[in-house]
Amino acid sequence: MRVARRTSPSATIRPARLIAAALASAAAVVALTGCSGYVEDICSGGEYPVSAVGSTGSACVKNDEEPPKGYTRYPEGKVPQHVDDKWDVYWRTHMLDKDGTIVDAPEAG
Structure with a gap:
C-alpha cells in the first residue's frame, strides 16, 4: 500500500525564497557598485573636443574638420x-x- 506523502508549504516555498534572495543579493551588488567600470567619452569616435572661446563651453568636431x-x-x-577626467x-x-x-x-552667480 502506498502512502501519500504530504509536503509542507515551506518545502515548496524554499526554492522560491532562495531564488528571491539570490536576485536581491545580485541587485544589491549592482546598486552598490553601479557601473564603476564604465567611462564615458567626451566625444564620439571620429570626433575631437574643442573649447568655446571666452566661456567654459565645449563641443565635438569631426576629425577632418576645423573648429x-x-x-x-x-x-x-x-x-x-x-x-x-582631470582635464574635463x-x-x-x-x-x-x-x-x-x-x-x-x-x-x-
Whole structure:
C-alpha cells in the first residue's frame, strides 16, 4: 500500500525564497557598485573636443574638420578625453580667451 506523502508549504516555498534572495543579493551588488567600470567619452569616435572661446563651453568636431567660429582646440596635453577626467574637471573652472591664454572662468552667480 502506498502512502501519500504530504509536503509542507515551506518545502515548496524554499526554492522560491532562495531564488528571491539570490536576485536581491545580485541587485544589491549592482546598486552598490553601479557601473564603476564604465567611462564615458567626451566625444564620439571620429570626433575631437574643442573649447568655446571666452566661456567654459565645449563641443565635438569631426576629425577632418576645423573648429567652428567661436571655438578653438584645447592646448596640447590638456585635452579632456572622458567625462570627469582631470582635464574635463579643470575646464569647468578655466577657459581660453580670444588670444588662447588660459584664464580662470568667472564664478557663476
